[in-house]
Amino acid sequence: MASDPSGSNGIEARRASAVTFASRLVFDDIHHSYHNKDTIRGLSLTAEPGEVLCLLGPSGSGKTTLLRIAAGIEAQTRGRVLLDDREIAGPDVFLPPERRGVGLMFQDFALFPHMSVLDNVRFGLTALPRAEAEAEANVALDRVGLSHYAAKFPHMLSGGEQQRVALARALAPRPSVLLMDEPFSGLDSRLKDSIRADTLAILRKSRASAIVVTHDAEEAMRMGDRIALLKDGRLVQVGTAEDLYLKPKDIFAAAFFSEINEFPGHVRGGVVETPLGNVDGKDFTDGQKVHVAVRLTGIRVQETGGDTPARILSRRFLGVVELLELAVNGTDRPVRARVRADQLPAGLRDVTLSANQRDILVFEKDG
Incomplete structure (x- = not known):
């Protein structure tokens, strides 16, 4: 006779598997407004089955609002949300949170x-x-390595342990998509790396699709299979960490993924003049206004032999590296650079600079 899936055998079978079937979540032309102010403006985005998709952007970019729309806590003013091609929120459908999975x-x-x-x-x-609920809860606690804390109360746990309890609670119903709103923001900076790694391992093991909201580009690169960068309720760019770092769509994206120096420029004869030397501008039309971005880590600082003379205005020791501010002809703003802390002698003032061409990015002025 077949075993009863609701009985002890069924519980043991679920405990043995303890995995979720990942789903695809689609945002289709989502619009949202609050007090007549647009917060999301025609955003379309897909979280693929089993992937970790990070929503990245500054405060007010619409990240958390988009997460709440997916969860069913907020309703969009226009557009649709689909889970595995099934509409869960749209003009004629609005499933409550508990029915969305x-x-x-x-x-x-x-x-x-x-x-x-x-x-x-x-x-x-x-x-x-x-x-059965207790058995499932114990499975979830075991998954995050906290089954021995089952009888304790939250105040008896560290911040990292509380974070894992919250993760276990979110995973216990076996959701096909897990939404996480800045889950590491309240943790001690010394713990973040290990907690993020543990969380990512748990997500991989559970096989759920995950959408993680963060304002930290490094965190997004550490966790995300793909990253969706938002600004003012719009999708700026989506892709892998390498895509967004190496090929940013505009200067906003470039500045979000690395510290940069910005210079205005004009294209003349296929080149752009900057305070750090000429830059290739062959992809732009002659006379076109452009933004030039130079990563701080792409500037080489040495006593002699560089392309551009400069004077050190300030040095800030940051451990492995120093942050320099330098005066350079052609710009009223200090040029910033990051160098190894043991690279330059103490008291040095006059130096020369060279920029690595791979760390120079040129964008349309209005792009």
Whole structure:
């Protein structure tokens, strides 16, 4: 006789698998406004099954609003949200959060202080009988390595452990898409690297698609299979970390992924004159106004032998590197550079600069 999937054998089978079937989540021409102010403006984006997609951008770019629309906490004013080609929010459909199969992990973890760790994780499993819900909660706690803390209360845990409890609670219902709103922002900077790595490993093991909101470009590059960069409610660029770093679409994208010096310029005879020398401008029309971006790490500073004379205005020791501000002819703003901390002698003032061509980016003035 076949075993009852709702009985102990079924629980053990689910415990053995403890995985999720990933889904595709599609934002189709999403618009959103709040108090007559547009917060998202015609944004289309797809999170592919099993991938970690990072929503990156400054405050007010629409990242969290887009996450809340996917979760069903907010409603878009126009456009559709689809889960595996099934419309879950649109002109004629609006599924409530509990019917979407989407998990949401809040920025502040939102753990209930009066509940044990096990009961916090079990909280989202109210549709199951108590014994089965507890079994599922224990599976989720085991997945994040906290099964031995099941009887403790949130205040007895460290920030990193609370973060993992919140992750376990979000994963317990086996969502096909997990939404995470700046999940590491409240953690000690010394813990972030290890907690991010642990979280990424758990996401890979659970096989859920994940959308992670962050304002930190390095965090997005560490976690994301792809990154969607937002600004003022619009999608600026989407791609891998290499795509966005090496081939930024505009100067906003370039500045978001690396510290840059910016110079205005004109294309004359196929070149652009900058305070750091001439730059190739053959991809632009003669006379066109452009922005030139030079990464701080792409400027070589040496006593002699460089292309451009400069004077050191300030040096800031940052451990492995020094941050320099330099006076250069042709610009009223100091040119910044990052160099190895042991590279230049103490007290040195007059130096020369050379820019690595790979770290110079040229963009249309209005691009």
